[in-house]
Amino acid sequence: MDLDAYVLERAGEWDRMEQLARRRRLSAAEADELVVLYQRATTHLSVIRSRTPDPVVVADLSRQLLAGRAAINRGGRFSLRPVLHFLTDRFPAELYRTRWWWLTMSALLTGLTAALIWYVAANPDVAGMFLSDADIARLVEEDFVGYYSEYQAQNFAGQVWTNNALLTAQCIAAGVLVVPVFYLLGVNIFNVGMTGGVMVTAGAGDTFLTYISPHGLLELTCLFIGAGVGLRIGWSWIAPGPLRTRRQSLVDRVRSGMLIAVGLVPTLLVAGLLEAYVTPSPLPPLVRISIGAFVWAAFLAYALLLGRSAEARRRADDEAGYDLPSA
Incomplete structure (x- = not known):
C-alpha cells in the first residue's frame, strides 16, 4: 500500500x-x-x-x-435545572407522601422525650444512676452551654452537620430491619431527656430551652423524618399491599428513602449553621428561639404546602400518561 x-x-x-x-x-x-x-x-x-x-x-x-x-x-454543560426540579418538586413531594409516617414519629418521640425530662426532673435520684454529683454540677455550670462554643463556629457547624446527616442516614438505611431504628432513636432520646431533666432539676430549664430550641426544632424534625421514612421502608416488606410483591414495594420505598436522604443533607446543613452561629450567639434568648422557630416553620410549609402542590402535579402528569420516573 x-x-x-x-x-x-x-x-x-x-x-x-x-x-x-x-x-x-x-x-x-x-x-x-x-x-x-x-x-x-x-x-x-x-x-x-x-x-x-x-x-x-x-x-x-x-x-x-x-x-x-x-x-x-463530552457531556453537556452543567445545568441547575435538575437541582431546582429536585428542590421544588421531587423532594417536597416525597416529604408530603411520607408525611403521616414522620409526623406520627415526631409527635410520639417529642412526647416521649418530654415525659423523660419530666420523670428525671421529678426523680433526681434517676440522674444519679448515670451521673455523679460532680458530673451533674459540671454539666449544669459549664458543659451544656460550653459545648456550643467549644470550637470555632465553622468547624462546629461541619461537625454537627456530618454527625446529624450520618445519624439520619442510618435511621433510613436501618429501617429495612425495623428494630435498629428504635435503638438509634432511643440513644438520642435518652441523651436529650437526661440532659433536660438534669437542667430542669437544677433550675436551669430556661437555659436548656434557650440552647436547644434554635437548632433543635429543625434538627430533631429531620431525625424524625429519617426514622419515619426508615420504618416505612421496613413496613413495605412486612405489608406490601395486595397489588405489589414485597420486592416491588421495598424497591419503591427504598427509592423514596434515598431521595429524602439526599434532600435532608442541605436541610441538616441549615440546622448545623443555626447550632453553630445562632444558638451560642449573644442575641437575646427570645430572638434566638424565634429564628429557630421561623426556620422550622418555613421547612414545615415547604414540606406540607409546597409538597402538596408538587404531589398534585405529579399525579396530574401520571393521569395524563406521561412516563415520569417512579418516586
Whole structure:
C-alpha cells in the first residue's frame, strides 16, 4: 500500500474531524458528521497499523482520534435545572407522601422525650444512676452551654452537620430491619431527656430551652423524618399491599428513602449553621428561639404546602400518561 497516497487521500477527513472536535458547540448535523468521521478514522488507523505502521503517521492520527473521542464523549454543560426540579418538586413531594409516617414519629418521640425530662426532673435520684454529683454540677455550670462554643463556629457547624446527616442516614438505611431504628432513636432520646431533666432539676430549664430550641426544632424534625421514612421502608416488606410483591414495594420505598436522604443533607446543613452561629450567639434568648422557630416553620410549609402542590402535579402528569420516573 502506498502510504503517502493513502494519507493524502484521507487527511482532509482527519483534519475536518479535528476541527469539529475543537468546537465548543456543534449542531446536530455536525455532531453526526463528527461521529461518522471518527468511525472512519479508527478504520484508517487500523489499516495503517496492520500494513505500513509508520510511527509518525500513527502518532498523529492517534492524537486526532483522541480529540475526536473526547469531543464525542463530552457531556453537556452543567445545568441547575435538575437541582431546582429536585428542590421544588421531587423532594417536597416525597416529604408530603411520607408525611403521616414522620409526623406520627415526631409527635410520639417529642412526647416521649418530654415525659423523660419530666420523670428525671421529678426523680433526681434517676440522674444519679448515670451521673455523679460532680458530673451533674459540671454539666449544669459549664458543659451544656460550653459545648456550643467549644470550637470555632465553622468547624462546629461541619461537625454537627456530618454527625446529624450520618445519624439520619442510618435511621433510613436501618429501617429495612425495623428494630435498629428504635435503638438509634432511643440513644438520642435518652441523651436529650437526661440532659433536660438534669437542667430542669437544677433550675436551669430556661437555659436548656434557650440552647436547644434554635437548632433543635429543625434538627430533631429531620431525625424524625429519617426514622419515619426508615420504618416505612421496613413496613413495605412486612405489608406490601395486595397489588405489589414485597420486592416491588421495598424497591419503591427504598427509592423514596434515598431521595429524602439526599434532600435532608442541605436541610441538616441549615440546622448545623443555626447550632453553630445562632444558638451560642449573644442575641437575646427570645430572638434566638424565634429564628429557630421561623426556620422550622418555613421547612414545615415547604414540606406540607409546597409538597402538596408538587404531589398534585405529579399525579396530574401520571393521569395524563406521561412516563415520569417512579418516586
